[in-house]
Amino acid sequence: MNIVLLEPSQTACAEQWLIENPRQLQHLKQHVQLNIGDTLKIGIRHGQRYLTEVLNISEQRIVLKPIQVEDVPEKLPVHLILALPRPKVLRRIIMDAVTLGVERISLIHSYRVDKSYWQSPFLQQLNDYVTLGLEQAGDTVEPEIQMYKRFKPFVEDVLPSLISAEKPAYVAHPYADQSMPHAIQQTCTVIVGPEGGFIPYEIELLKKNGCQAMCLGNRILRTETAISYILGRLIV
Amino acid sequence: MNIVLLEPSQTACAEQWLIENPRQLQHLKQHVQLNIGDTLKIGIRHGQRYLTEVLNISEQRIVLKPIQVEDVPEKLPVHLILALPRPKVLRRIIMDAVTLGVERISLIHSYRVDKSYWQSPFLQQLNDYVTLGLEQAGDTVEPEIQMYKRFKPFVEDVLPSLISAEKPAYVAHPYADQSMPHAIQQTCTVIVGPEGGFIPYEIELLKKNGCQAMCLGNRILRTETAISYILGRLIV
Structure with missing residues (x-):
């Protein structure tokens, strides 16, 4: 605090x-x-x-x-899209994302997200986790948080409107050929999958709808580690 | 795993x-x-x-x-020097540092490290945490881990021999003027303080002995978040 x-x-x-x-x-x-x-x-x-x-x-x-x-610290011009994490790590992940200053967080469903996670009582406590993150960072402005319980409608109907040449979307994917870029000077969307990763069908659908799959080297990071690693890398 | x-x-x-x-x-x-x-x-x-x-x-x-x-993934050419974390977060921090692939970890004392942390039974379980980190990353090679229970002798007698023009040492410090660099192409040492940060005397002693103080923007990150954020930023 x-x-x-x-x-x-x-x-x-x-x-x-x-x-x-x-x-x-x-x-x-x-x-x-x-x-x-x-x-x-x-x-x-x-x-x-x-x-x-x-x-x-x-x-x-x-x-x-x-x-x-x-001074209130400025937000990072980043929209973080996350496959809904396990309830046990949800608190830490939301708190970290808020501390790091992402402007907007979307929690989405994915094949490897257990459906029961959407019933977790922890989801009712998102505001508390946001407060903890703000108090850690010294920030006062809550990010916008949305939830999308269906993967395909989100990717096909919502995601394309968020992506443009000036606002790329990167999905972290261990088997991508390209590496996550460094120090980009623009607004962007970052998509991080569940434990075990997105399934190939999901990666294909994300790519078809404008996302670029980017690898983080040949180590497999936990979701929470990956988020701060990616933001450290992307943000100037 | x-x-x-x-x-x-x-x-x-x-x-x-x-x-x-x-x-x-x-x-x-x-x-x-x-x-x-x-x-x-x-x-x-x-x-x-x-x-x-x-x-x-x-x-x-x-x-x-x-x-x-x-293939076994390559290590990052990074020596991570950490003020000994609270026992409760030690497991996660060691596991993350190993997952991220740092070559060497030194745990050091600092003014804001509670002396009781050095007696924690969790310190006897470092090998278990290392194993978890290796299994997460898909790595097989343990980093070297050292402990230094006295700050001043470590900084004055050990640290200078680890630093050179080709091997800089960066200490994360919220009140530094310079920003942590991006995508450096060399071996380096990264120093992260305890919760509450290094005290001014410690920062001065680190700087006098060859370290560069670097800030991470105007948000204050938790130790565990800072480590992956810094490594994402530094490493190509």
Whole structure:
């Protein structure tokens, strides 16, 4: 947690902002030795970031006063399309994608995505994972998140409208001939398959609808490792 | 698990190789519907990789016959120096670094590394984490792993001998002016600090001893995210 993310309602009073969320209070208690008069970095969801001063600390709340505005980091001009991950790794993957700053996340179905994943209670907690990612990055702006439970309609009807010469789409695929490019200077879409990868039919359909299959060398990475590896590689 | 890693002793008989490790048997049973006559990718620790044929399957063992030799992926020419991570994330970080193919890993102390981390029982399980990383990547060759429990002697006495004009050392530091380079064509050392980062004294000492501090943009990444992000960025 590199900033504490507050809701706009918590900062309605210009001179007295309140941290009252138990998770945030617990984290600060455990990891930050906060004293009255200390400064604390605060973000307002969808809004500005501020340096604040701690006015008061109790078990139930921390009272803050804004001192100065700070820069909110820019988003990466990337739309990340992910085969829905296993519930167990969903939290980490969403949190990482948000921390890295992708502008938009689409979760899609694929042959090797177990249908039960779409029923996972973790899918109801996406907002919490987004908050954790924003607090890690020091960001305040949530990415757009969509879900598409059918692969073919998504690839044939939605995906083509997202791709153009100025906005390429790269699908990570261990058996592609070309390598994922470095430091591209444009907006792009990155598609990452499930554990076990997309099946050949899916790769073909993605290619037919405008995607370029790109390999990441001859090591097979876990999804979560692949995402940060690809973004580190693509983004200037 | 994209290959099953066997010890050389398990492949001593040229025509009958045995998988007897309960973890590996359990994984195959759970995730791979293996039948007699199927092929299976096998690596021999420190040795070759093979495509094999399944000759027999029982509760206690799987019997295989090698069919053909396969390529072992090359290592990245990177020495990763890490402030010892929290025990809870150590497994994932070591596994990822091995999967990504770093040649050498050094775990070092730093001001923000809790001294108790050096007593963690997880440190006794590094070999297991390495095995998991190799099996994920399809690799057979363990990286060299060293530990240095004192920061200053390591930085002053060991580190300088690892750095040269042809072999730069980059320390990831959020407040550096320069950005981590892209697609360098040389061997390098990458240094990643603990949660909360290196303290200014440590950054100064690293710089005095030949390291270049490089930032990763204005988002603060978790250690595990930073490692794959940096390697994606640096490596051609």
